[in-house]
Amino acid sequence: MLDIFLLFCGGLAAGAFGALFGLGGGVLMVPLLVVALHIPIHNAIATSLLTVIATSSAATARNVRDGIANLRLGVSLELVTVLGAIAGGAIAGLIPPRVLMIMFATTVMLLAFMMFRGSEPPPLAEEPADAGFLAQLHASYFDPKLGREVRYGVQRLPLALGVSTIAGTLSGLLGIGGGIVKVPTLSLYCGVPIKAAAATSNFMIGITAMASVVAYFGRGEVLPTVTAASVLGVIAGSRAGLWLAERTHAEVLRRWFGVVMVLIATQMIWKVLH
């Protein structure tokens, strides 16, 4: 009973964190399940993928309604992300748990470093002059915190596509939704403001996680009770995350994102070493 309560609370925190940063919460859920509740990592990843789907489904409707999620960019990147996710989900069963945990911690640590180091490129002030496909990805949204419309153009699309493929593979392998890779890349290198990057990522991660979780269902690695308790917590938590996102400045959001990622990676490395 205590475990179920802990799972619900963990889901609550993961949901809030996931909706706030567009990560899906998997990055919190996997360490919680493995380190605190001693659940085998393959089962933890399957649970995490389903919580990612829950966060994504809960957050996306609102983000799309508010016009923050860039659907055109989302579907374009998802085309390659899904391919990566299918491959990741298929090979995850062949990799030893210890190796998976080291991969998880290293990925998170690298991205935390990127978030601390980089600065967000300024959004475009004028109507983007690019022609062709890239111009169709330009978008705008109203930021209540700034009190104005934020317009931006998407840059370095090949980089975004490459990183999305990697994100999809990592999602299938590690159950992290892929947002942890996509949000920093889109916001630091592709000209997408972090709020739009997080909202677009929220839309994408559910689809990515679905492509991966199918393999886990097939291998019987989904634990129904553990997953159901976590998912309920995540649904409640994601509403709190969206409420917080509206009231937080983008730069503050980016710094906290980095701090939380360092803590998570340290926790995973500690678990591997002990």
Place this chain on the structure above:
Amino acid sequence: MQKDGVLRAGLITLAAMPLVLLLVVTVHFIRHRDATFATISIGVLLLLVLSLTFASR
């Protein structure tokens, strides 16, 4: 055992949610005569269906 079966069915329904979301987005692009992105969305849908087909074998 029966509880697990019910929970499992619920989780499978949850897992299918992104597919519904993607269908809605595809219909949105089709209704707005946005041929490029409608085609891309249909491509993603086909990939998802393919992954489901392979996993069920």
